[in-house]
Amino acid sequence: xxxxxxxxxxxxxxxxxxxxxxxxxxxxxxxxxxxxxxxxxxxxxxxxxxxxxxxxxxxxxxxxxxxxxxxxxxxxxxxxxxxxxxxxxxxxxxxxxxxxxxxxxxxxxxxxxxxxxxxxxxxxxxxxxxxxxxxxxxxxxx
Numbered sequence: 001x002x003x004x005x006x007x008x009x010x011x012x013x014x015x016x017x018x019x020x021x022x023x024x025x026x027x028x029x030x031x032x033x034x035x036x037x038x039x040x041x042x043x044x045x046x047x048x049x050x051x052x053x054x055x056x057x058x059x060x061x062x063x064x065x066x067x068x069x070x071x072x073x074x075x076x077x078x079x080x081x082x083x084x085x086x087x088x089x090x091x092x093x094x095x096x097x098x099x100x101x102x103x104x105x106x107x108x109x110x111x112x113x114x115x116x117x118x119x120x121x122x123x124x125x126x127x128x129x130x131x132x133x134x135x136x137x138x139x140x141x142x
Contacts, residue, residue: 008089009080012096013073019100020065026103027058053109060110061103068099072129079132082139088132095128 003010034052035045047055072095080088102121 006080006085008085009076009092012076012089012092016069016072016092016096016099019096020062020069023058023062023065023103027055027062030054030058053111057103057106057108057110060114061106064102065099068125068129072125075129075132075136078136083132083135087135091128091132095125098122098125098128 030052031045031047034050034055038045072092076088076092076095079091098121101124102118105117105121106115
């Protein structure tokens, strides 16, 4: 396989890992802050009993990307291989941009209900996924 033809999807894949680890570091910073607050009160930080809106937001951001990641990578690479590396790169960049917008749209805290405004990010991401998956299916049945 000539990997040069797949430079775009390779860069999108690398950028995806970078964004995902950015979300993990954000989550880690929130946990460290909360653990320090608990220590200063003489309490033990229990991540699962904690009802902090900042932790919920950081958690939701990281977990949402983790939930989408396997399907995204599969769709990206199948589309690149079967349909077009160029269109996979564009759709992959759109998906990644939508994921990167998620914490910005969500904000630094999350109450009990997930805000409807997140559909901007989620809808755009789903559209990119279905474009890639649909392209593969159309290529297979053509």
